[in-house]
Amino acid sequence: LxxxxxxxxxxxxxxxxxxxxxxxxxxxxxxxxxxxxxxxxxxxxxxxxxxxxxxxxxxxQGMSLKNALADLPFxxxxxxxxxxxxxxxxxxxxxxxxxxxxxxxxxxxxxxxxxxxxxxxxxxxAITPYVSGIPRDGAFGGDPSPKTAWGVFVAIQAGARHVLGRPSLDGVRVALQGLGAVGWHLAEFLHQAGARLVVTDVDAAKVERAVVQFGAQAAPVNEILAADVDVLAPCALGAALNAQTVPVIRARIVAGAANNQLATPADGDALQQRGICYLPDYLVNAGGIISVAREYRGEGDEAAVMAEVGRIAERVEELLDRVRVAGTTPARVADDWARAKLVQTS
Ligand code: NAI
The missing domain is CATH 3.40.50.10860 (Leucine Dehydrogenase, chain A, domain 1)
Incomplete structure (x- = not known):
């Protein structure tokens, strides 16, 4: 263009x-x-x-890769x-x-x-049928955010097993950037699993609620990326991972909901060089599109959607196995994997 x-x-x-x-x-x-x-x-x-x-x-473009990797017919x-x-x-x-x-x-x-x-x-x-994400009486659907959060949660679980050797998230420290629709649900799932949370948001009221409800530690907005944690979950807007922020990250795993977390592909390489495992955003945050896609096709029910979203954990495992073989970064392996699926069906 x-x-x-x-x-x-x-x-x-x-x-x-x-x-x-x-x-x-x-x-x-x-x-x-x-x-x-x-x-x-x-x-x-x-x-x-x-x-x-x-x-x-x-x-x-990210949606093409996300939908392909999630095996959606879209x-x-x-x-x-x-x-x-x-x-x-x-x-x-x-x-x-x-x-x-x-x-x-x-x-x-x-x-x-x-x-x-x-x-x-x-x-x-009311104008067009080409829309999804609408609650229906007695049927699943509507707001995709809880499903997105569930996918990120199972991805973090898989990452913690694979990278940290932790069989559960009990006691695992997670920093959450953004407590919006997805971040808040993710905080709930993590808290229920026993994770220790460090949180931030530009909206101080959300942070205050997380402190009260989840016993979370509050961090200033400009310090969350450098928090002393095991997992960093960017759940605000894009490009959180860039030349300025990558050098200060202390987490061993980055896995969050935000789209386009890497400012450039080189930032994925820089994370790898620092020994940080970045789980590509469009792999881990596919829960919402899986939900609205099923809703659009009128398929399945709540349990089936949750099971399909849960398969994000298997994809993370497969990705990390592929990374070991390929000897490159998770971001590059995921890109190649997704692009191959795009070509296969074209
Ligand atoms: P949201 O707008 O509900 O939440 C974003 C939160 O981040 C807000 O609470 C906002 O105050 C906070 N925030 C904004 N800038 C910040 C900053 N610099 N530092 C800390 N907090 C900041 O959005 P939602 O739906 O939770 O989405 C979050 C991210 O996940 C977005 O990047 C979105 O594209 C992505 N995503 C969302 C999906 C969904 O199902 N809602 C699906 C897939 C991706």
Missing amino acids: FGLPEQPAHERVLLTTDPATGLQAILAVHSTARGPAFGGCRFWHYDSDLAALHDALRLS GGGKAVILKPRGDFDRDALFAAFGRAVQSLRGSYITAEDVGTTTTDMRGVR
Whole structure:
């Protein structure tokens, strides 16, 4: 795309505006090789249009890899809505977004992501069928965040077994960056498993609640990555792992929900050189897309979805075995593994 030569080719990118509602959105279809492009909709303030485009392109590519590695019959896509600066009618805005999704006639299926809610997706559903993540009476579905958190949790368990030789998470120290929809559920699972938590969030009230509810230790936002812990779980926004932060990380394992944690591929190499095992974000955070994909296809029930999300642990084990053979980094092995699955079905 113009101005972004480093970006991989996308099949289709729709830039759309709707002056009546203030909608400005980017719908990025990275690949439909495995099936319709499936990925959530982010609603966020961006510093520039280009920053939003960059985010949409990176996130949609990540969805292709995530869906392939999770063996889902879907390609990768993502939508980004630029949050209006002034007043706006949220229902009208998401209806306009629904019209944009509909215009792609099923080549892109949307769902929740950062900044969007099940209510927003209900509004989209009123316009188009190409949406998931909507609670239904007597059936599983809706908010994918708890499923995402469960996948990250089982990945951390597998990593702790493999890397730390710890059969359980009892007493394992975990630092959590971000106590939002996923981070909070993850904190609950970890606390129930006996992990000792160090937490941060830009929202002090969430940190305070975690201190009370989980006996967590609070850390300043700018110190969480350097916390003296066994596992670091980035659960806020992307690029947490970069040239400035990698040198200060003390955890032996990095495994979290945030998308695009590595600022560049070189940061994955730098982690490996420091003896830190990075479990690729799109492998461990696939629980949410597994849930909304099953919901969309009308398959299975809560137990079946949880079992499928639980298979993320097996993939982590397989990844770490492959890393031993390949002698390279988990990030590079996961990329090759996922790309091979993309090609196999194209
Ligand atoms: P969220 O918006 O509910 O939570 C993010 C949390 O991070 C908020 O509490 C926010 O205050 C906090 N935060 C923001 N900047 C921070 C900083 N610099 N330091 C510490 N805390 C900070 O979002 P959600 O849904 O929990 O997602 C978290 C990450 O996981 C995102 O990167 C998202 O793309 C990714 N993800 C989410 C999935 C889901 O099912 N919700 C699925 C797969 C990935």
